[in-house]
Amino acid sequence: MTDVDAVSVVDGEVSIVYSTLAGGAAASAALVCADGSGVNLRNSLLVSRQPEDEMSCPNVTATDNALEMIIPGNTSLGEMPDTSWFAGYAQADFHLNPAMYPPSIETAASWMSGDPGNDIDGHSRPGNDGTPDFAGADLVP
């Protein structure tokens, strides 16, 4: 994993749901969007190792995500102190580290009809509209 942004939207429309986006090395962001792009971001987990904001996305519609930065309608985790929230950040294993991740990740998302029924490992999502859930690709059962 190198010093690159996890996702960069240069044009067009994209919908990101139940995803974990993590910046690479020190000076990379989780999500960068060009002005004029349309991005809908829900139920996702965004972090970076840089001190600057992990997301730079002027026209984003972001709801029920967990991020380091403060955005109304989302959960702010505060600055990620190191990479210990994850099982193997340097190896791009973004499973949550059960003893280390902020507990507010567990209720940051809100499951809605049409959302995935399982996490990246096949663990079951709530399946009822409006039920709080883990933000990001991984849940810890």
Ligand SMILES: [Ca+2]
């Ligand atoms: Ca899991």
